[in-house]
Amino acid sequence: MARFVIRRVSSMIAVLFAISVLTFLIFQAIPNGDPALRLAGRLATPQTIQDVRRQWGFDKPLYVQYFKTMGKIIDGQVISYQQQQNVEDEIAHDLPVTISLAVGSAVIWLVIGIIFGVLSAVRAGQWLDRLLTVIAMFGVSMPVFFLAALLDYYLGYKWGLFPIGGYVKLTSNPWGWLTHLILPWASIVALSVGVYSRVLRSNVLDTLGEDYVRTARAKGLSERRVLLHHVLRNSLVPIVSLWGLDLAALFGGATLLTESVFNLHGVGQYAAESIGHLDVPPILVITMLTAFFVVVFSALTDIVYAALDPRIRLTG
Amino acid sequence: MRKGSKWSSIVVFALLLSVLLAACGSSSSSSTSSGSSSGATKTVTNLMGTAPDYLDPGLGYTTQAAEPDWISYTGLVTYAHAKGAPGTKLIPGVAESLPQISADGKTYTFTLRKGLVYSNGKPVKASDFAYTIQRSMKLNWGGKSFFTGNIVGAEAFDGGKAKSISGIESDDTSGKITIHLVAPYGAFANVLAFPSAGLVPTGTAVSNLSNKPPPGVGPYMITNVVPNQSFSAVKNPYWAKEEIPGIPAGHVNINAKIVTNTQAEAEQVLTNSADVFDWADTLPSSILQQVQSQASERYAKEPTVSTFYFFLNTKNKPFSSQKVREAVAYALDRRALSRLDSGFLAPACFFLPVGMIGHPTGSCPFGDPSGAPNLTKAKKLITESGMAGTSVTVWGETREPRREYVDYFASVLNSIGLKANEKIIADATYFSTIGNLKLNPQAGFADWNQDFPNPSDFYLLLDAKSIQSTNNQNFGQVNDPHIQSELAELNKVPSTKLESVASRWQALDEYVAKKAYTAVYGYEDDPKFMSNRINFGSAIFHPVYGNDWTSWQLK
Numbered sequence: 001m002a003r004f005v006i007r008r009v010s011s012m013i014a015v016l017f018a019i020s021v022l023t024f025l026i027f028q029a030i031p032n033g034d035p036a037l038r039l040a041g042r043l044a045t046p047q048t049i050q051d052v053r054r055q056w057g058f059d060k061p062l063y064v065q066y067f068k069t070m071g072k073i074i075d076g077q078v079i080s081y082q083q084q085q086n087v088e089d090e091i092a093h094d095l096p097v098t099i100s101l102a103v104g105s106a107v108i109w110l111v112i113g114i115i116f117g118v119l120s121a122v123r124a125g126q127w128l129d130r131l132l133t134v135i136a137m138f139g140v141s142m143p144v145f146f147l148a149a150l151l152d153y154y155l156g157y158k159w160g161l162f163p164i165g166g167y168v169k170l171t172s173n174p175w176g177w178l179t180h181l182i183l184p185w186a187s188i189v190a191l192s193v194g195v196y197s198r199v200l201r202s203n204v205l206d207t208l209g210e211d212y213v214r215t216a217r218a219k220g221l222s223e224r225r226v227l228l229h230h231v232l233r234n235s236l237v238p239i240v241s242l243w244g245l246d247l248a249a250l251f252g253g254a255t256l257l258t259e260s261v262f263n264l265h266g267v268g269q270y271a272a273e274s275i276g277h278l279d280v281p282p283i284l285v286i287t288m289l290t291a292f293f294v295v296v297f298s299a300l301t302d303i304v305y306a307a308l309d310p311r312i313r314l315t316g
Numbered sequence: 317m318r319k320g321s322k323w324s325s326i327v328v329f330a331l332l333l334s335v336l337l338a339a340c341g342s343s344s345s346s347s348t349s350s351g352s353s354s355g356a357t358k359t360v361t362n363l364m365g366t367a368p369d370y371l372d373p374g375l376g377y378t379t380q381a382a383e384p385d386w387i388s389y390t391g392l393v394t395y396a397h398a399k400g401a402p403g404t405k406l407i408p409g410v411a412e413s414l415p416q417i418s419a420d421g422k423t424y425t426f427t428l429r430k431g432l433v434y435s436n437g438k439p440v441k442a443s444d445f446a447y448t449i450q451r452s453m454k455l456n457w458g459g460k461s462f463f464t465g466n467i468v469g470a471e472a473f474d475g476g477k478a479k480s481i482s483g484i485e486s487d488d489t490s491g492k493i494t495i496h497l498v499a500p501y502g503a504f505a506n507v508l509a510f511p512s513a514g515l516v517p518t519g520t521a522v523s524n525l526s527n528k529p530p531p532g533v534g535p536y537m538i539t540n541v542v543p544n545q546s547f548s549a550v551k552n553p554y555w556a557k558e559e560i561p562g563i564p565a566g567h568v569n570i571n572a573k574i575v576t577n578t579q580a581e582a583e584q585v586l587t588n589s590a591d592v593f594d595w596a597d598t599l600p601s602s603i604l605q606q607v608q609s610q611a612s613e614r615y616a617k618e619p620t621v622s623t624f625y626f627f628l629n630t631k632n633k634p635f636s637s638q639k640v641r642e643a644v645a646y647a648l649d650r651r652a653l654s655r656l657d658s659g660f661l662a663p664a665c666f667f668l669p670v671g672m673i674g675h676p677t678g679s680c681p682f683g684d685p686s687g688a689p690n691l692t693k694a695k696k697l698i699t700e701s702g703m704a705g706t707s708v709t710v711w712g713e714t715r716e717p718r719r720e721y722v723d724y725f726a727s728v729l730n731s732i733g734l735k736a737n738e739k740i741i742a743d744a745t746y747f748s749t750i751g752n753l754k755l756n757p758q759a760g761f762a763d764w765n766q767d768f769p770n771p772s773d774f775y776l777l778l779d780a781k782s783i784q785s786t787n788n789q790n791f792g793q794v795n796d797p798h799i800q801s802e803l804a805e806l807n808k809v810p811s812t813k814l815e816s817v818a819s820r821w822q823a824l825d826e827y828v829a830k831k832a833y834t835a836v837y838g839y840e841d842d843p844k845f846m847s848n849r850i851n852f853g854s855a856i857f858h859p860v861y862g863n864d865w866t867s868w869q870l871k
Contacts, residue, residue: 030745037748037787041377041458043776044787048464051474052456083369084524085543093542149579157583164589165580166573263575265545273544273576278744 674821
């Protein structure tokens with residue numbers, strides 16, 4: 001276990017370093033992306049632009065700028081170019097929104113995805129399977145932003161069943177928190193349920209044909225017990241892997257479109273606004289945060305793997 | 317059963333983690349709670365599509381920042397709280413009267429009102445003015461060139477060669493403030509009306525205080541700032557009803573919320589779950605009809621003082637030829653461009669927009685802007701110019717409908733015999749890209765919203781002195797001796813005497829239209845749209861700052 005942790009931590013440091021360098025360099029390569037021009041304002045004189053460049057250190061060599069920015073990120077002192085706000089304070093402020101959105105939707109889609117996948121597999125070829133296939137295809141083919149806009153328009157604005165966007169703190173109003181998140185959750189869940197249920201259906205159908213399943217049945221185990229303990233357990237291994245990575249991506253801002261449509265002010269929306277302004281510090285921090293979550297969740301996924309399949313060992 | 321329990325535990329753990337993490341952090345507030353009572357003063361919910369760049373007056377430069385800062389940080393002079401032309405009139409702010417301007421136009425003298433206090437109760441001093449200007453310069457306010465370029469010693473202070481601005485003198489005992497200019501600059505009083513020149517106490521930290529804006533002098537003060545999400549403008553307890561004549565005390569507290577989804581923003585106001593739609597946002601065409609039919613009594617189109625145009629590079633082929641520029645003016649169907657903006661663009665041809673002194677009242681030189689284009693004439697002019705088939709790169713930005721404007725413009729150029737291709741770049745880098753003189757852009761989208769109600773603010777864009785290597789704003793590189801000689805005289809005329817030279821500005825603008833230096837196509841209208849809780853009739857749409865928050869009152 002210790003070896004596993006050491007290897008994962010060292011690989012995480014390497015990944016974060018590589019990601020941060022690449023992100024930093026990409027924004028340096030954008031034509032006319034000089035932040036001094038934007039910071040100085042549209043009416044600035046060349047002298048003012050030069051002053052800003054010197055004041056912010058944009059006149060220093062690239063590697064100096066990079067290490068200075070990274071130092072500030074580690075100290076928690078990095079500020080955005082656009083509004084000169086502490087980036088980590090903003091992310092800390094926005095993260096609970098994204099966590100509410102990501103964890104809530106991930107749990108819902110996992111539960112529904114498993115139910116749909118298993119039902120589809122055990123009723124393969126029957127009307128229920130066909131119905132669930134249609135629902136899954138609908139979810140997969142519907143762009144998230146479009147579904148989110150439709151839900152917001154009809155269920156929020158037109159019929160007034162849910163609030164029109166916004167977020168309420170769980171601690172200040174739990175009911176408000178729930179009602180504000182139902183539509184955002186639904187728009188994310190629709191896509192993922194489709195993917196997860198189709199993947200699981202296929203896995204379950206494959207597993208049902210395995211020798212050990214036939215053996216379990218021959219031993220006289222009930223069909224429910226065979227399905228839950230022998231088929232589902234093995235079929236879930238790739239789903240767990242997928243779920244871990246998807247959840248990590250959601251934490252890192254993959255909820256961008258949903259957050260923007262529902263005006264949730266989470267990390268995704270912050271990322272979108274920062275990209276629009278070519279504001280490097282927040283983009284850098286959010287990219288690293290995403291990478292961090294991906295590495296951590298990948299490690300957690302491996303641990304869950306081992307729990308699901310004792311043949312797998314945590315060797316890193 | 318054992319494995320089933322393990323799986324359930326994972327799900328329960330994830331849910332608990334979600335709840336725990338969501339609970340432990342702070343986050344944004346609801347967008348649905350609308351007007352509510354807060355003690356004696358009622359509160360209205362104002363939605364903003366874009367967050368103010370900075371709420372610190374020393375840094376704020378966008379219209380979104382100016383709205384709350386204008387009523388919280390009063391300068392020596394300010395604008396009358398009125399709609400239309402009266403709203404462009406300068407009135408004394410923290411100064412007793414409008415400035416006394418020396419005969420040579422280089423010295424402005426004010427006397428501070430007596431007994432004024434900041435929103436923290438501390439007295440206002442004359443020396444606070446110099447501190448305020450120096451602070452905004454040190455913070456690199458976006459318009460600081462208005463100070464460095466005009467006030468004696470400001471450039472030296474900015475360059476670190478002086479500890480204070482030598483051109484500003486103040487006497488705390490008498491309240492006298494004297495400002496010396498490098499050269500006469502008629503719009504200087506307008507510069508002093510910027511919220512960034514709104515007084516803050518001496519000793520206010522020289523750092524971005526947007527999260528906790530400093531005390532100011534005004535009917536409101538800004539509090540409860542959640543960056544990029546919300547803030548409040550609450551009534552200043554130290555502001556008496558007639559503290560400064562002409563500046564109303566306000567009726568309600570305002571809770572401003574940032575809603576970047578314009579559709580949701582409009583829906584909330586339409587359903588009365590929020591009170592005010594951001595006038596700087598475009599009402600989505602998908603909801604415009606519903607707004608017009610269901611809320612006609614609380615919706616209006618308000619003209620803004622802005623010009624939308626395509627710049628034409630007068631230094632290079634093909635637009636160095638006047639015939640080609642005239643052809644463009646003939647060929648543009650401004651009605652089509654207006655449709656691309658859901659009808660929020662009033663077709664026009666003159667550079668100075670309606671509402672600005674000097675806006676010509678005569679007819680356009682190249683046909684009625686609200687009528688059909690004259691493509692036959694345009695094609696003939698292109699043939700005569702010998703420029704047919706010349707390649708033109710048209711620059712544009714991605715933002716809707718600006719990209720569509722450029723698509724249309726390129727198609728028009730192709731239809732009259734030029735060979736146009738488009739170059740669309742990100743909004744964030746657009747103006748700095750086309751402002752790079754080395755790039756020498758041929759043509760493209762441009763617009764201007766007034767910084768202040770003075771034609772010189774617009775003519776900065778056609779002034780040869782504005783041509784610079786980076787951040788060039790004279791995109792067409794217009795360098796006309798007649799324009800230069802007129803600007804040399806007109807720019808000296810003080811704002812308070814602008815009416816006396818209105819006809820001369822008008823003649824200059826007609827001359828520019830005849831030379832077709834730019835292809836002006838319209839002036840933008842903006843939506844004034846409110847919930848049915850607000851008294852719509854008494855709500856002022858100000859010509860400089862948009863919605864005047866001090867005029868909002870509940871029915």
